[in-house]
Amino acid sequence: MKFIIKHEIRGRIRIHLIQDRMSYKEADILQYYLERLEEVTHAKVYEKTADAAIRFTGDRTAVIRALKAFHYSEVDVPAAVIEHSGRELNAVYKEKLINKVVLRLARRWIVPYPVRAVYILCRALRYAYKGIQCLAAGKLEVPVLDAIAISVSVLRGNLQTAGSVMFLLGVGEILEEWTHKKSVGDLARCMSLNVNKVWKVEGGQQSLTASSEVKAGDLVRVHMGNIIPFDGVVTEGEAMVNQASLTGEPLPVKKEEDGYVYAGTVVEEGELTIQVKEVSGSTRFEKIVTMIEESEKLKSSLESKAEHLADRLVPYTLLGTGLVWLLTRNTTKALAVLMVDFSCALKLAMPISVLSAIREASMYHITVKGGKYLEAVADAKTIVFDKTGTLTKARPTVKEVIPFGEKSADEMLRIAACLEEHFPHSMAKAVVKAAKDKNLEHEEMHSKVEYIVAHGISSRLDGKKVVIGSYHFVFEDENCAIDEEHRERFDNLPEECSHLYLAVENRLQAVICIEDPLREEAAEVIRGLKDMGFEKVVMMTGDSERTAAAVASRIGVDEYDSEVLPEDKARFIEKEKAEGRTVIMIGDGINDSPALSAADVGIAISDGAEIAREIADITIAADDLYGILTLRDLSQRLMERIRGNYRKIVGINTSLIALGVSGVIQPTTSAFLHNMSTLAIGVKSMEHLLK
Known part of the structure; x- marks a missing residue:
């Protein structure tokens, strides 16, 4: 690819591609290519100018080399990435917004007034029809107010006011529709399949x-x-x-x-x-989009209350208009109330705030399936962590394989990998990777594999029963034994490791020692969560009491529980909820899914088991746990924004009504200020919550 460097500073470069024009598809391909370069931390492609801004780490040489090697035709991009990138959607709505403003100015400056008046009357009839439809359905909602305000302005001969109100309503509708579709699209892409x-x-x-x-x-x-x-x-x-x-x-x-x-x-x-x-993949994407658009999950309780309040306020606005007219017999002052309604701002600002927050979360590799979960994260006082794969490294490694029979350590690892490769758990992945690193081929050589959640795996190999799993499963459930000549070696297994026990025909044949080191940031994240208002931080694990106690003391949790089964975790969460606490559960495995379902908010680690991610309400990146602090901060700021928006809407609109009724400002000015404040609050609600 040929390009020129337009601007460059340390860690950032902006390039311009030497080509006539860039299509949306080409921009998506380049974006996909850049984001998958190891050195690139962030990239943005601008199709209109054929530019790309790239942030990277280390030396720029690798980035320049990758750019030179880039060809559109040689990048294998999943069809769904191109089909649902959202790039074209943004361009369409930007064009709609620009056209709306340009046409508005053109009509005012170029089109003769009689023609403009006919156009305004035709549009006013459409708003009046929507209002009548609403009344016919037995509803007193915002379309009724819009219809009355526009109709009264037209009847009084204030066509300019009617035109301004309709223009501002139209701009608001475009902004709301654009934000909603983009947020839903972003969320759906996050939830789409990623099965390699x-x-x-x-x-x-x-x-x-x-x-x-x-x-x-x-x-x-x-x-x-x-x-x-x-x-x-x-x-x-x-x-x-x-x-x-x-x-x-x-x-x-x-x-x-x-x-x-x-x-x-x-x-x-x-x-x-x-x-x-x-x-x-498109059918799955469309199903998700439909689910999101129809689901009440998108609404936080604050958002739902605001929308219900918006509808309930409509009759009071009409009543206020009538009372002012009865008391003053002044149509202008009565219109001042009608021109300013709380509903429009409430219905615009609240959903935009929530959807924008969900979209912003995705920038930090956090997938949120609905606004109510952000509200629950902001309010939660108890947070429960699984240990393995959550508080510990996402990718544990096999440190040693200790054989307890005639077969070699490599042969035991090969058998273990053959069994474990079917199941999505961090320890299973460690075993499979260790075998792969040693080039140990393991063709399917066993019968049907049975997986016992939170315990282990059972199968048959050459007609012999084979089990692999926890101490409890192998020695207590399956009654396996250790040959006496190996007892001393078994008693001296490395304490710092987690252990997988492999037995054949009820005799221990190997112990796989797995290093599962704590995440470096775990203790700091726990302290941060307490500083952010969590009253109880709990760790629950299937590990032994000794291991659990050591980990708990190192990271500073308030409580811990060891040797727990999946139902124990779910039972603890139900107990906390019964005591009136909002509870968050964080896990990554199949055995965490009952607890993830039971919690007010289930958070899964992105490279954990598919069922955990599917059941969870939120998914965070596996890189580190700081995403939890980001999520809490984002959620609390969102709740502050929603409450702040509510105060602004009530304050501004009450002031406008008071000024209009007292005669300080005219209804046209009230309508203009009302609509401008509504749009300003809506646009402000689209801003990022985190700097």
């Missing part, structure tokens, strides 16, 4: 295949805890499928042979083989 590989079934064998290579008609196996990547028909197996993300159903639905499953739903129990019917 799937288990493809061919000739009775499973192979890990890139999802982009799967075609309609192919067979795909989906194991417990995994997301269903495509729409399809079940050909084999039986499972309970969580469809909450698409249907809102709180309970999983049983799926069996000949049943239809949808992309984005999650297998909670069992496993399925599905015949793929639809590989396009």
Whole structure:
């Protein structure tokens, strides 16, 4: 690619591409390419000027080299990224806004007054019709006020006032629609599927295949805890499928042979083989957009109260108008009340505030599924953390494999990886990665794998029963034993590691020692949460009492509980809620999903199990835990903004009514100031909450 450097400072460069014009698609491809460069921290592409602003770390040489190597045709971009980028949407609404202003000015300066008057009358009739429709439906809402204000202005001969009111209402509608669609689009993109590989079934064998290579008609196996990547028909197996993300159903639905499953739903129990019917990601995207637009999840209680208040205020505005006219017999003063209504500002500012906050959260790699969750995060007093993969590193590593039988450590690791690769847990990923790093091939050599949540895995290998999992599962549930000659070595396992126990035919064969170091920022984040108003910070883990106590003392939590099962976490959260506390749960695994569902707000780590992300109300990036502090800060600022907007709207509009009734300002001025203040508050609500 040919380009010139327009501007450059340390860590930032702005380039201009040498090409005639840049299409929306080309801009999206370049944006996708830049964002995936390791050195690039932020990039923005401007299609109108064919420019790109790039922030990066380290030396610029790597960035320049990557830019020189860039070709539009050689970048493999997912279709959904291009189709739903939002770039064209922004351009369309910018054009709508500019055209509205330009046409307004042109009509005033160029079009003769008689023609302009006819145009205003025609538009006024449309507003009057909407008001009549509202009344016919038995509703006294904002369209009625708009219709009366515009109609009275027209009847009094104040066509200029009527035209100004309609123009400002039109601008407000464009801004509201634009913000809403962009926010919904951004949110839907965050929630869209990101499944890179799937288990493809061919000739009775499973192979890990890139999802982009799967075609309609192919067979795909989906194991417990995994997301269903495509729409399809079940050909084999039986499972309970969580469809909450698409249907809102709180309970999983049983799926069996000949049943239809949808992309984005999650297998909670069992496993399925599905015949793929639809590989396009657009259907999933459209389902999500529909869900968001129809769901009450988008509304916080403050937002809902504001909207209900807006509708309830309409009759009082009409009553106020009538009383002023009865008392003063002055139509101008009565119009001063009618021209200023609280409803318009309340209905515009509140949703924009919430949707803008959701969009802003996505800039920090935080996906929020609704405004009410931001409100709950702002109000929460109790926060519960899972340990493994949440307070500890997102990617634990295998430190050592200790064999307790005749087979070598590598052979034991190979068997463990073969079992663990089917299940989405941080420790399972560590085992699979360790085998891969040692180039240990592990073809499917076992029978059907059974996963017991929060315990372990059971299968058969060469006709022998094989189990791998926690101490409780292997030694207490499965009654496995340790050969006496290995007892001393077993008693001296490294204490600083977490352990996975592998047994064959009820005899311990290996212990996999996994380093699961604490995140460096964990203690600081816990302190920050307490400073931000959390009264109780709790850690719950399936680890031993000794490990849990050591971790709890290092990070400074208020309470901890060890050796807990999934239902124990959910039970604790229900108890806290029963005592009147708003509770946040943060986790990453299948075993966290009951607690994530039970909490007022469930927060999942982005590289955790698909079911955890699907059930969770919010997802944060796995890089570090500072996103939780950002989320709390953003949520509290949003609530402050909503309350501030409410005070501004009431204060400004009450003042305008008082000035109009006292005769200090004319109704035309009242209408202008009212609409300008409404737009100003709406635009201000679109600003970022965090600097």
